[in-house]
Amino acid sequence: MLQARDLWKAYGSKAAVVGVSLDVAAGEIVGLLGPNGAGKSTTVSMLCGLTPPDRGTVTLSGLPVADEASPAKRRIGLVPQDIALYEDLSAIGNLELFGALYGVKEGLADRARAALELVGLADRAKALPQTFSGGMKRRLNIACALVHDPDVLLLDEPTVGVDPQSRNAIFDNLEALRSRGKALVYTTHYMEEAERLCDRVVIIDHGKVAASDRKEALLALLPPDKRTRTLVRDASLEDVFLHLTGRDLRD
């Protein structure tokens, strides 16, 4: 569905992205992993038409994702790394605004309510985001990218600073979207998130694709004596935490 071919981007003399290519199919979550400054956010910016590449193309079902008012941008939802919400507009007000900006006219209020329902904030529709917890804001941040029902969702580190309950709820939301046939690109620092969610993983470092494949195939890249480390642990501290504190949202 979403195709990036040979993307290049430099800021001054510093190369941020060097020849990145990737594909995301419908009903698939692709993880974009990499250390800080690896070029993940720049890649996401180019995928959604926010930053024009110096070279290379991005297409969505064959349509170019160009800068400005490209029609293909209507089919993409972006969840920025920052909590990009108007704190003085109600939750539903934020959703209706971003829906209108993507050209949603018919049934905007219904779509906004559905997006709130999906992220578990239906009962806080009229509340201001400034009264929300960090986890609730993160979920509303995702809902704002879903209100126009995009085919592709780009998530740039959407779980930074949230509690395990909210993170778990976000994962459930994303898995539900995948099952509806959406294509998702998920940028993260957390390997366990990628392991749980992603069908395929693209590892970026120094602006280049270091590896791109399914998790099992990536594990095969390790020397045999180093693979055991990934196999010995069948439970994590997070599993214990969720077991003791439950999976219910606390907002």
Added chain:
Amino acid sequence: MTPLAALVRKDLKLYFSNRRALTITLAAPILIAAFFGAVMGGPPKKPTRVPVAVVDLDKSPVSREIVSAMRADSTFELQELPEPEALALVREGKARAAVVVPAGFGEAAPRALFAGGGPKPGIAIHYDPSQAMALAMVRGLLAEHVMKAVSLAAMGPRGAGGFVMPFTTDTHEVTGRVNAKYNGYAHSFAGMGVQFILFMGIELGVGVLLMRRLGIWKRLRAAPLSRGLLLGSRIVSGTLIASLLLAGIYAAAILVFGVRIEGSVAGFVLIAVAFAVLTSTFGLLIAALGRTPEATRGLAVLATLLLVMLGGAWVPTFVFPEWLQAATLFVPTRWAVDGLEAMTWRGLGFEAALAPVGAMLAFSAVFAAIAIRRFDWEEA
């Protein structure tokens, strides 16, 4: 709802939902304009008497007549004192001037009235240099009273009451209507309205920088919206907000302070809208040139205060040196203040609004062009 309508509606909702900030934005210009209007012209009022001290070292009938005439003059609030006390009063700022009639004046002055009659005696006027405008008035009225007293003494009974001014003056204020009194609030509300609405323009610009910092700008840019629509919506919402604020400020000026649109109402509306456009493009310029919200706000406030000061919002431009008066024609706020005054107390017609409107729209076009050219669209 179209994207443009959604963006404008959002801006208006966010601006007007902050009741406390809105109250301050409206109350501050009204209160300050009320103060300036009251002290610099204000509404039609009774003239204030000028405190003056007189020192009579002569004690002659002529000097007594002069003192007596000054005391009877309603322009003066006269105190007759010994010389050291009179000078002390001027030094303390409690009297504008001290007039000292020297000894022998009553004898020498009538002789000096005629050519070849002897040396002219001098009357010393000690004045407060911070109130120098009063000197001309004191000097003029003193001349009238001295001429009358001295001519009476010189001509005796033939003088029949001494020399008097052979004419009277009849003064008329040239304002919007015949017999209408000048209302100083018309100037102060124009000045303070312009100043505080430009402050609102700064907030519009800083708002874009804050949106960038919070990542909201990135989200807006990710939407299928053209750059023209994104910046244009800020101009539209800024223009609407500035127009509504100006309407609120002038509503108070009209209802409470008696300011009237004596000239063309259509011209006034056009000038208000042109100034609102100027404000919103000024905000856009700030957004384009600014880096961080904090640093930008400080610099923008300084620039605005300079613009407002040079535009004649604090004191009328006629008190500026001539070269500065000419230079301020290149200051957009000068056109705003002059235009609003032209339509209010000066009572000029619609055609007088065209030059200020044209100038403000030209400045707006320049601001918008620089803003669009310098705006940083790159998102890392």
